Amino acid sequence: MPSSSRPFTDPLLRWYERHGRHGLPWRATERSPYELLIAEVLLQRTTAAAVSGAYVPFVTRYPTPEAVVAAPSDEIEDRIAPLGLSKRAGFIERCSGQLLARHSGKIPRCRYELAELHGVGAYTARSVAVHAFGEDVSAVDTNVRRLISRFFGLECDSDAIAVLADEIAPSDRSSDFLYAMLDFAADVCTSRNPECGDCPLGDDCVSTGLASDNAD
DNA sequence: AATACGGGGAT
């Protein structure tokens, strides 16, 4: 992590310790890599609030890839349906089969092997690598993209965002840092009507004060 | 490089 990024990372981590969404069920300690992978798939284009209700019943009913493969397809689909993008039910089934066939039911640590799994793209692979295995990278989703583009003044669709996100990830706290960016972007640096007023990053944010979104 | 998938909450 370059020292020049500390005006970003330090206040962000401090904010996270105080105001982060620490109660989200997939963040509980002792979640297995498989359980984290399931959470990430359910969270694709889906709000944390929506997933939080369905998550515990899901991983309780299907605690392993074996349980997914053994279960009736329509039953899994019924649990995904309220979240939308119900084809993810099929993703999870196929992914679970691949986990059994290729990795003897375990979640691989390598994010490129992770991304070979059905329903697991670059983002989800990185996310699992960070939260399950502590890899020193970032995962750029909608929230992180918006936050970094605003703070550093980068174009929203710039490839530089992903590069920068990796560079500034603190090697010893990559998971907390990612959660911190997600929570901060969801609660303060929101898509519409960001709370720039009492933003703890305000002094150094390129876009501070221009309350219109889409900071570039 | 576009497009389909999607229900639910916020504005």
Add this chain to the structure above:
DNA sequence: ATCCCAGTATT
């Protein structure tokens, strides 16, 4: 009524 959400697979 429209926008948005911890994206990915498929044209």
